[in-house]
Every structure is written in C-alpha cells, then in structure tokens.
Amino acid sequence: MPTTPIAQHMNLRVKTLPGLREQVAERLRMAIVTGHFKPGERLIERELCDRMGVSRTSLREALRELQADGLITLKPNKGMSVSVLTVETTRSIYEVRRMLEGLAARLFAKRATPEQMQALRESVDELAEVYRNFSPEAFIRVKGQFYDILLLGAGNEVAADMLRRIHTRVSQLRVVSLSSEERAQRSIKELRAFCDALEARDEDLAWELCLDHVEKAATAALSSIAESQPQD
C-alpha cells in the first residue's frame, strides 16, 4: 500500500523531459551568463535550494556539472563561487577557441552538405536582418543558430561540445560586439566571405578567415576585461 505522497513539491514543473537536475543546471548557467550572478559571487547551497525549490542533492549534482564546465569554482570547505575570468584565463580560452573554431571551419569546408552550406548562408542573411533592426535577444539567437549549423556541418561532436562550453564561458564577459553601423557591415561582409570560402571548399582560406575572426574577438574580449579591471 503506497503512502500518500501529497505532492512533496508544489512548484514542480510539468516534469518536462529533461531531468530536474539538468533543468537546475541550465537555469544556473543562464543566471551566470546573464550576469544575474556576478563573477566571484559566492553561491550558498541552502539559498539556491530555497530559491530554486529543489533539494541539496539535486542542486549539488547540478553544481558539479557547472564546475566541470569551468563556470563555477570550488574551494574545499569554502564552497562554490562564480568563476572570475582573469586576463590569463581569457587569453587561454581564446587560444583554444581559435584552434577549435578553425578546425570546425576546416571540417565544414571538407564535409558539409550543400544543404548545410545553404543553411549557413541563410543564417548570415538573418543576421544581416537583425543588424538592420537590432535587438540583443535576436542577435544571440541567430548567432547561436549560425554556430549550431557550423558545428553540425563540421561533424565533430567533441569539438562541438568544447566550443559550446567555451561560448558559455566567454558570454559571461558580454562583449558588446559592435553597435556601430560600419562595424556591423564589415562583420557581415566577413561572414559572407567565410561562406564563399566554405562553398569553394577552400579549407585553407576558411581556416585563415576563422583564425582572424577569433583573433579580433579575443582582442575585444581582453580589452573589455582590461577596462573592467584597471590593474595599473
């Protein structure tokens, strides 16, 4: 005879497919990248449990995931805190990202189907559209779409995973990449050239363009850190 469970949890979601733990991890991820939790901020387990309405068990497991992603840092017997991106770490991240995105570009040029090429080009068009009528949300969405297509066409899940983690990590910085008009135009032009190289199956060129692009992003990110932390 089963005891009456009574709904031991009221604010339980409709039990959507992904496990509760994954939902928690995702919500925390979002909270961090959207700046709701600031870098260096300490995360008290009980507090988070209350705020999110889950048990410590689930919460702590979710925290392990974020820890593995490098998004939060554990100091033994002191607890979790949101990782702070030092200049050093950021440089490291972009060095890695440069190589992996370059790899993805190369692989896409080599393996992508014509449909994927087409899809990529269309997402660039969408991006151009977003630039004409800017909104941060749309920008994030379309840019994410672009990357998803690129990574799918590259056909390397391992690289895709790592790049996705890297993207989440650096999105903490919220580098306000270009609101200026000409910067946007140039960006789109670069992306179209990138697509051209891919469609021409010109691996080397695609690689080169990609490296340059990440290089610029790195510079922007690093200067964004520098100005937020005047360490002179």
Place this chain on the structure above:
Amino acid sequence: MPTTPIAQHMNLRVKTLPGLREQVAERLRMAIVTGHFKPGERLIERELCDRMGVSRTSLREALRELQADGLITLKPNKGMSVSVLTVETTRSIYEVRRMLEGLAARLFAKRATPEQMQALRESVDELAEVYRNFSPEAFIRVKGQFYDILLLGAGNEVAADMLRRIHTRVSQLRVVSLSSEERAQRSIKELRAFCDALEARDEDLAWELCLDHVEKAATAALSSIAESQPQD
C-alpha cells in the same frame, strides 16, 4: 552539548586532503582506463557504493564528474554506463587533440623557459632509458611526465585541462604503441627533433612535427578499434 558521533563510518580513510568525492572519482577513472570496467558496461549505483564504501550522495556526484569528462554516459532512467569509443568519436577526439597538442607545441616554443626546455629534453632521455628496459608502468609514468612539462611550459591551463581529459579518454583504447625496437628508436628520434624545434623557438616546425605525430597516433588508435570491432 555535542551528541556522541561514534564514527558513523568505519572504513573512512585518514581523510587525506582531497575530498572523498574526488577520491571516488579518481578511483573510478582509474578503474575505467585500466579496463577494470569494460566499455559499455553498466554501472549500478548501489553496487559501486558497496564496493567503494561510500554513500550514494558522494558516488553520484563523482559520477557527474566522469560524465562531464565523457568517460561515462547517462541514459535517462537507465543509468550510467562506461562510454564506448566509436570510430566516429575517436576520429573526432584525435582531430581535436591534433589541434590542441599543436597549439601546446606552438605555445611551448614561444613561452617556455630554458629550464623547461631542459626538463623536457631530460624526460625524453628518461623515455629512451625506459625503452631500453621496457615496463608498461614506467612508460606511462615517464610519458605522463613529458606531457606535464609540455603543458606547463605552454602556459595554457584551458588547453591543458582539455588535453588531460582527452588523454584519459583515449587511454581506454590502450594502443600498444610499439614494442618493436626500430619503432622505439624512431619514436625517440622524432621526440629529439621535436625538442630541437622547440629550443630553436621554431613554432611552425614544432607545430608541424606535433601534427604529424598525433596523426600517426590517430591511425594507430583507429586501426586498434577496427580490429576489436570487425564491423563488416
């Protein structure tokens, strides 16, 4: 007034510095890479708890870590199992490893101190010594040393982390790289050439040599999978 605790757990280690959970994770990692747990094998939580003498709480958190490392795979409501390396995944891993090790080589050539260069060369000498009087354990140890020096000198912790995870993952394959005499000699020669390039600060050459080396390793690994899984 504190209640009598009585030692709620007898087989508790001497509480060495790394937390219990990390110990568990490490033990499981080892069990997997040493082949004690076979690929595809299912891991039952209760069983592992009993075998390792820890609670489900700690065990499950440790499992999350391994999951993030890609070492074990979770199927919802079905539990954990040791990840199986498909040909596809292995190719992906080596593509990534090629780029990241190449990067490490480049960075080492650019940044390593003369002492680190020296240390690297000495570890190659040690490796040559091991070849003369072979033992698997010594081989693993010295090779690990070599990589540690390389990654330290490269000064990129992010890349280092990823490469360490990759090494763990592929060590599951246990590619019996060379027992033959001339293969060993050639390997040492290649490593010395690599050191030469690094000491000459010749980034491009170091990169090139590194890519070639990983390429060979990839071929070996892939053929090792092919023969263990005759999929015709």
Place this chain on the structure above:
DNA sequence: TATTGTATTTTTGTATGGCAAAAAACAAGG
C-alpha cells in the same frame, strides 16, 4: 579603543533512509 581570544552560528561534506516511477526480470497463459 584596539586586539585578541572564545563562543555561537553558518555552511560544507557526507551519510541515511525513504518513496514514486521507469526499467528489467520473471512468471503464467496463449
């Protein structure tokens, strides 16, 4: 008042036990 030392409260790390729901194992009937 500043400082140092002690007591109190928080918070982590880990353990236990419990239960619903999914999956697997098993048994019975076609």
Place this chain on the structure above:
DNA sequence: CCTTGTTTTTTGCCATACAAAAATACAATA
C-alpha cells in the same frame, strides 16, 4: 515460442542528520 501481467531492481529525487571547517559575533583584556 511469443505475449501479457506481476514482481524486483534501479534510478531520480527528497528530507533529515551531524561532524568539521569557516564565518561571525561577542567578550575580555591590554
């Protein structure tokens, strides 16, 4: 042998507990 129904396992999550570490508050002394 296949299918269907029943029992056992196992997962996913929750609540609670408590020692040990850390943070904090507090008191006493210089």
